[in-house]
Each structure stands twice: as structure tokens, then as C-alpha cells.
Amino acid sequence: MLDSCTQVLAGAECQVKTASNGAQGLKLVEELQPDLVFLDLKMPGLSGFEVLGKIRGQHPLMAVIVITGYATVSSAIEAMKKGAFDFLPKPFTPEELRLITQRGLEHSRLVQQTVALRREKEMLRENFAAIVSHELKAPLGAIQQNLYALTDELAGQLTDDQTQRFARLRVRLDDLLKLIHSWLRIISVDVNKLKETFKPISVADALVKAVETVQTHASRKAIEIVPSVVEPLPRVIGDEGSLTEVLVNLLGNALKYSFPNSKIGVRAEAQGAQVLVSVTDTGVGIAKADLPFLFQDFVRGQAQPEGVTGCGLGLAISRRIIEVHGGTITVESEPGRGSTFTIHLPAVPASPESNPTPERKV
């Protein structure tokens, strides 16, 4: 039996090793870590089921095909329930054996690939923060350090304008370092952890802060940001910092894809049990084909105006932050006309308890 099977299978594509009982078989499994195991259920000594259990325990991903001597469906099914990949009832033809071997090996290959890919993905995610923080932050840190040193060394020798420009350089670099830092936080840290510090917050506050953050950028492009808050605006449960980050992302995108001398609208309003915040621009717009992928990692639309840079993470991060808040983020866009991004957040029902500080600056 073993010999004939070996004859059928052995060749350029596979190497076959045989064992005449369960104990020997398990030893071979440990030594060879085979891609595929054929296991007779009826053997002297250790039973096929025991061997199967041990293999599954040690190597949960190893493909095992049981050979059922009795040709009873029940024992085959029991074996499958215990994790066998497939079964082969005796007697079988060489063709049947080849076919099932092929399938088994294919399965084993796919499982191994999946495991490798999953591990790679996990490693990439875990190490992303480490890699990016060193590779990106190190050169920026070195530049900033020298700006500090130069400012110190040149103190008293610079004109007011030069001193101002040095100060601006330091601020810009500092902003950049902070941005990298906050993105890293989102990528490497579990966004769900934000929930631990959730409290009722005012979306209007986040909106004001976000507009302040991008104001300089907007002025430089001569773009007017027009905020409007429709009162009364219920609070939402969340993290003000990260909601501000989302709005900064959306406003940043709007600025990036807007034409100079245009307007960007930011509107917060209540609608049913939700608070809606929308950012509307009259910029280049987004192609319909790009819309479904917009909130995925590292995706940027086709319509890229000259000089626009970015890694395509902003919207993916924003989506994650909004989802942690139990909300959604949607987009409507028309190429050449502009885009509107809308955040939908569950509102806190208006009651004195959940709205302890009713005064709100807008």
C-alpha cells in the first residue's frame, strides 16, 4: 500500500516519506514539517484519530488527508470535524490519489501564503511607527536642531526680518514634526483607545480650532474659509483633539484642491439624531471612479493639481477616527465643480445632564 502510493506520487514535484505506524509518523512530521500528510485511520498502535489530534495540536495549519479503510462516511466526517482537510476512501485509483494530492498541496500552499501575508501585514503595521519616526523625524530633527543652534549663534547679528524668518522656519518645522507625530499616533496606536477618554464635546469648538489651524495656509492661497454653525447644536460624545484633526484633514484637502481666490464652506448643524459637519470646496473635484477608494489607506485621486503632495493617509485616518465615534463620513463630488465631505456623528440628546456647559463660543 505505502509503496504503491509512493510510486504514484513521487517525482519531481513531491518528495514522499512513509511511516508504518502512528508514532513513527508523528516523528516524521516533526522532522520534515511536510506540506501534506496522508493518514490511515486504522493502524496498529496509535489510532489514526489520535495521530490526527496530535498533528492538529502541534501544527494547526498542516493539511492532513485521512484514508478511511472502512469506507464509512461517518469516520471520514468525524476526521474532517477534527480538522482533516479531506478524506480518501479505500480502495482508490492512482488518478484519485493524484488529484486529491494536488488539491491538498494547493490548499497547503494557500494557507502558508495567507499566514505569511498576515504576518507581513502585522509586522508592517507594528513597525510602521518605528520606521517612519526614525526615517522621517531624524532629518527634520537635525534641521531643527541646527536652526536652534544658528538662532543662538547669530543672536544680535540678524536684522528683525531675518530673525522673523528664522522664527517662521522653526514654527513650520515644528508643525511638520507635530503632524508626523499625530499621524504616527493614529497609525500605530489602536484608534479604539480614544474611546477611553470620550466625553461630551462641542463640535463647534473643534471647528473653530481646525479653522484657526489652517488659516495661514488659506490666506496664502487667498482662499476664504466661511464657517457657519446652526444653533442649537447638540454635543457629541468624543475626543475633541481627534475630531479637530479630522476637520483639519478635510479643510487641508479642500485647500489643497481649491483654486486660489475661492471659498471653502464649513457648516455644522443638527439633523435628526445626528450632528453633521460638512466641508465644501469648489475645487478640482473627484472622479467617480476614485470615490469608492477614497477612504482607504494610501489612496489619492487621479485629479492631482500641479505641486500637490501627500501620502493619501488623511482620509483613511479621518474615517477611522469618525468610526470610533460611531459616525460615518461621506463624500459628494463632481469633477471640475468641487467636493463636499460630510461627517455624521450621533448627537447627545439635549438634556441638562448631558450638556453641563451650555455656553459655547463660535
Next chain:
Amino acid sequence: MSEPKRLLMIDDDPDFVAGIKAILVKAKYEVDVAYNSKDGLQALKSKAYDLLLLDVMMGRGAEGIMIARKLGKDPILRNLPVLIITGIREQMAFLFPGQAVHPHFVPVDELVEKPVEPRLLLDKVQALLKTAEARKAESK
């Protein structure tokens, strides 16, 4: 006036080193530099320093931490104050799961983040030197 304090900086980024060294030299410190752990350890053995400025991520990984650990085991060098200058505060927790963000490598040490403002750098250096001196006086 007393002898200028001698500092050693171990960091593999020459540009960053230049930015730190300029500040320290202007403040009248004597600064030696090593651009890798091997040269750094060599320098520590061959010369007496008052303070070590140490980077964490160098060469093949967290080599700065290996240096700090070696110092901790050395009967003399364990008393050398260390100012860790790192760009990876958040990674410290990653590298040392379960430990505080500022793990104490050696008895006298401090940590600042890259980039570090001149005032903060000089304050930390001065404070560490002062503490180390006080300790020395106490043990005498």
C-alpha cells in the same frame, strides 16, 4: 574659573550632532563626539568625561540602550550622568513594553526629545552635572 566640563556625545547623525555641539561649545563645554557605539565605548574607556549625551536609535537598532546597559554594569562608568537625546519617545514604550516611558538606564540620567531647544538642553546638562557633583562630594 574652574576647568571646563568634558562631555561626550554619541549619535550617528553628524548634522544633528553639529546642532547640539554648537550650543554646548558656545556655553563653554568641551565636547567630544563619537558617531557610532564602538567609537563611543572606546572614548569612554580612554578618557574621563563628566557627562554623556546619548542617542538611542543608532546603527542596527537601539544601540544606545546597549551602551547604557554596559555603563550600568561598569563600576566606574555607572556614575557617569547620561542625557538621552532621542527622537522616539513613543518608541521607548514600544521597545520596553510595560516600562515607564522614561526607563532609568543608569542611576543618573535624563531624557530629552529631538530636537531640543538650547535653553532646555543647557538646563538639563547643568542639572545633571550638578547632581553628579553632589553625589561625588557625598561619597567622599
